[in-house]
Amino acid sequence: MDSLPKILVIGDPKGLVPEATWADFSSKYEVHLYDFATLDDFHQSMSGEGSCHNIIAIVRLGLNIPPGIEKVGQGWTKRGLPYFPPSLRLVVNFGHGYDEEDVPALEARGITFANTTGGTESTATLGTFLIISSLRNLSRYERMVRAGQFLPALRDSAKNAVDPFSKKLGIFGMGAIGQAVARQTAALGMEIHCLDRKSLKEKNIGNSLPPLVLHPSLGDMVANVDCVILTCSYTPETHHVFSHDVFSKMRPGTRVVNIARGKCIDDDALCDAIEKGNVGGVGLDVHDNEPYVNPRLLNYDCVTLLPHVGGLTHDSMSNHAVMALQAAQNYFSKLV
Template sequence: MSKKHKVLVIGNPDGLVEPDRWGKFVTQYDVTLYDFKSQDEFHESLKSGPCSEISGIVRLGLRTPPAAAKVGQGWTRLAMNHFPSTLRVIVNFGHGFEEEDIEGLNSRGIKFYNSCGGSESTATIGTYLTIAAFRNLSRYERMLRSGQFLPALRESLNSAMDVQNKHVGIIGMGAIGQALAMQVAALGMHIHAVDRPSLRAMIEDPTKWPGQPEIQVHATIDLLIPQVDCIVLTCPYSTETHHLLSRERFRNMKKGVRIVNIARGKCIDEEALCEAIDEGIVGGVGLDVYENEPRISAKLLEKQDFVTLLPHVGGLTVDAMAKHAQICLDKMDKYLSQGE
């Protein structure tokens, strides 16, 4: 009988994983649940304790033990020098991985995956923020709450715009971008995107993206920007996408353009965004992510008539958390069972 792979699980499966699925997982692998009182204790365990022979690490959710480094805080960087030689795969809960030491993991031969359980939920927030940016919904809610019901009606008549037949540029056609494209196309919006080999492959072979909407493809983002009424960022963060929307690019946009960001805050130069609002270039904004979150720019907070702000809740629903956890276990299963 072959020896079971040892897997460290960071996070509580209760309420995230169906009991039958969890029972199968703990039967298939020699599972250790993260129960360390400090980071130092965890790191010592990786070198000479119960985690010194693990094959995999899987993070199951955001409800991690108090002593565990959180997602987005570079926990793999902190542990890199302590990982055992037996470690082959890490499955990280969530969409982002820019804080993790991917280069260091690759040099050690450790495969790194993330999960995409919140794609639909995040896309839905993107659709909501797009509608809010065109219709000024946050502004009218504030007016209603301050007793200005009838003034809000008059304001809406003079400034709100429909999304139907508007042109939207979606920057990033991964799982979230694809889900968003389907949603806003159903609202009657025209989809634009930047040409990429992966997107081209999906367009040329519809079986790779069933039901895909019609997409107008542009060679570069600079050619796309002047053609659209709204730009939605759904791209990963990297050195290439840092301040992707810059002062220069704002100046090349249509007057009154709407800006929505459900990607990463640092993809937008927020100082330049505020300037573009003041100059009348940007007519509405919807943000779920921020350049220096959880701190929010005071200038953005002041622009209540133009900006809808959410606290990075895009993929945070009960349903999405369960999808993330299921994906995490499935990825670990697939990797270890294939013997790669």
């Protein structure tokens, strides 16, 4: 009888993957659960006669590494690339982003890379919250209540807060998360704007979306909306794409929300736009130099700051883990 394909699984499936799903997966592969104290130990295990010298896949289920073990973290495939054995054919990474991983180098080695999208709805929901928070100035009023300024907060809200209903929302990035944001915010009565992309028509996703107002350029879109949310991938083209030039095209008081990647916004340009009045409210779940936050942003009461928790719920973690296992099974079923 042929031996089962050997797969290294990073992350504990308990509490994330249904027992029946894990039992089925474990019956088809020789599963090794990641238990290396350090990254050096992990890397050495894939060389010579190490325990992982003949693995065919690495599947990362999540962030749940046992206590006392060094975290794998973003960029782990880039760090591990020199040590990956010739037998390795597939890497399934946890999460939506892959900008820290060296996908071209993996593919050049004949290693297929996949990621998971289990946090789509949770990230979109947090984005919708930040849109509401930035329009209604909720972060400011929470601070005022904590400082004993209950009545002044009421008066400020009556004068300066605005409703999402009937407002124009620009979505920069119409992938899965952007589409989910479009559906959620349309239910609030917002008018949805986005860039006119060929992919919108090719994927025929318009049938599942609310009506869209299309724009030829980012500058044109931001000049015509009340709020803009970033839901794009991070690439060289989107690095600091929200710059002084883009902020200068916004109407006074425009709200800005980012649930994409922090490096898509030039922080200092954003702070300047707040001080000039072009931007009237901000919601950030991501930051340019995480886990550090630009100290200028801490000084504004119109800014809601969160620690990149958009896709981090127990439900989304479970979704990611199940998707990761399914991605591996889909890949190897095609080889049979």
